[in-house]
Amino acid sequence: MGEENRLSAGFVEEVNPDELLGKFLNSLGEDAGAVAIFIGRVKGKVGVFRVFSLSYETAEPHSTQSLEKIAREELEKNSLQGVMIYHKRGEALPGEPVLFIAVASKARKEAIRVLESTLERVKHEAYVWKLEKREDGEFWIVGDGMRVPRQKSKQ
Numbered sequence: 059m060g061e062e063n064r065l066s067a068g069f070v071e072e073v074n075p076d077e078l079l080g081k082f083l084n085s086l087g088e089d090a091g092a093v094a095i096f097i098g099r100v101k102g103k104v105g106v107f108r109v110f111s112l113s114y115e116t117a118e119p120h121s122t123q124s125l126e127k128i129a130r131e132e133l134e135k136n137s138l139q140g141v142m143i144y145h146k147r148g149e150a151l152p153g154e155p156v157l158f159i160a161v162a163s164k165a166r167k168e169a170i171r172v173l174e175s176t177l178e179r180v181k182h183e184a185y186v187w188k189l190e191k192r193e194d195g196e197f198w199i200v201g202d203g204m205r206v207p208r209q210k211s212k213q
Contacts, residue, residue: 065133067125067143069116069186073097073155082142082160090139090162092169096177098157100150104192104205112199113149113189114156121147121185128179136172138163143176145186 063085075097083093100112116122129141139162146156159176163169181202188199189208197205 064138064140065126065129065142067129067141068122069114069118069125069145069147071146071148073144073146073158075155075158078142078144078158079160082140082162086140086162089164091164092166093160093162094166094169094173096157096159096173097155100152100154100156102152104190107192107194109152109190109192111149111151111191112156113191114145114147115187115189116147117185124184125180128176128183132161132172132176132179136163136168138168138172141176143180145180145184147186 066082066085075095079095086093100109102109125143125145129143132138133141140160141162142158142160144158146154150156157180159173159180161169161172161176163172190197190199190205196208198208199205
């Protein structure tokens, strides 16, 4: 099976975990003994503050290329059976799925290990910017949970 059939990545308007998982499972050959998945969702609260929405901005084609690069590198260096990464673009509400990552390998330990490393790479390397809108203001999310207040333009 060629690489193009074993990896899929990009940004979408809606992350539908059921649909993506079905597509991923159907793309796998008989050698895939383990599939590990991660589904990221928008939090409804950060600390004591209610979250209204989270907006994801991308810079195409660089953003999609960054996800494809991560998927390709993880596939090759770990001899995986398959990798799928899809991230939401646009505004999302609390509880909404925004990130779907699936990896398939011959064994469970490898699948779980690679899933975690792939997730960390997406969080740190993908060209995606997150603006959190909540009851105490708007914040850019940078790094691992660090929030920077959005500066309002003076007009």
